[in-house]
Amino acid sequence: MGREALDLLAFFGSLVETLAGLVMRPARLRWVSVVSHIERTGLNALPIVGMISFLVGVVLAFQGADQLRRFGAQVFTVNMVGISVLREMGILLTAIVVAGRSGSAFTAEIGAMQVNEEVDALRVTGLDPMEVLVAPRVIALVIALPLLTFFADMMGLLGGGVMSVLLIDVSFGQYWRLLNNAVALNTFIVGLVKAPVFALLIALVGCFEGLRVSGSAESVGRLTTRSVVEGIFLVIIFDALFSILFSYIGV
């Protein structure tokens, strides 16, 4: 466990080194690969992320309205939905879906290449797997996850809005006005700044586990499972760390 954490840290170090090299010579980056991974991890995830966020917005509003009615504070449902979706739910759910969808895909793709000795063939050809396989995936996910998170935020607020209109007797116009009073730009940004960090964690773990595959197809399966579990675990740990950080700096 400790050993693996150290290896992951070393992997992160060599990724930073590779990225620094790519900043110096951007022509070496596989742009086609970056765009294709943005499509696969971002664009293709829109339906599932949108649906989950919408439903979570609906559930939050429903439960919130139910509890707050006892205090006659139904109208604060909007505050609750707005703040929880923008600060936590949008980004966290998106990150978990992406870890399950794309983190696992990274591990399986790179793992299958490892089994087929393609990664060795890259090295022998003088191509650095870090540059060819890892960097495009990391960069693509760091671009895609914030965009997905923005979409998830909007869908979550829409779900909460639909439920509020149905349950607490406000019109859509009133919902948006209440929302406007409840949340500040800060609330939205606090959620969104976590996205690139979570993206980095998910892509890092996915590629790291993929390159650890050795020999058999069985090992691809085992490490893919591991990559999803570790990816989600790290996302939640870092979410907690962010909470501490934000309360410390007072946002």
Place this chain on the structure above:
Amino acid sequence: MAEWNEPIVTPPIISLRGIVNRFGRQVVHDGVDLDIRRGEVLGIVGGSGTGKSVLLRTIIGLNRPAAGTIEVFGMKLLDLSASERRRIEERWGVLFQNGALFSSLTVAENIEAPIKEHTDLAESLRREIADLKIRLVGLAPEAAAKYPSELSGGMKKRAGLARALALDPEILFLDEPTAGLDPIGAAEFDELIRSLQRSLGLTVVMVTHDLDSLAAICDRIAVLVDKRIKVGTLAELQRDDHPWIRAYFHGPRARAAGIDAAAESPQPSAAS
């Protein structure tokens, strides 16, 4: 064939000294010495788990040995800087066991990949080189546009060979080139390797299980036994009295490959 017993005039193209490889507490190689001469075909054989592929991977730099030195073209590989290593890597080609073609690229793009990485040739020229290499290994021109998943096992190996030859290497490393091929395909592949080796002046190092390949195309054979290596021609190894080497070169399969018949056997051994 030249007489390999005469003193070596040219320095060896690859020279291993005291190579030690271990995984955890298991020692695979314990002081392997090996000299490979320019222009020869050397077969590496050994029982399973004796580290044939590990030895090959050690020479091409995919596995760092725990001790020992590797000299290729007179330069100590383990001491070189990254850019010096790159210049050496341009001078060898590797064929992995199942071809190891990049699955997201077509055959032609696979062959162009090393050219793109190591040279500044124009795209049209790269394409021409790829077409040439495809013909060289006996693939149909239509194969150029196919993806690896559309190829048979034998075609994958040929395409992998074409990629290994992309930069006109001096040394060719082959990991079990005939494994998984039917006997006819295997014999054709042996013949292809032999004719390429002769016409391009290659030095070939191959890991193999295939006794037919050993007999047909290898000038010398390196046998991994007792964590070290014994090298010799087929005739020399047949006279060796190490138990594993005896079993290997005098077994029923060796007889089937026509190897045993060449050696004078002192007493008729019981066939099983």
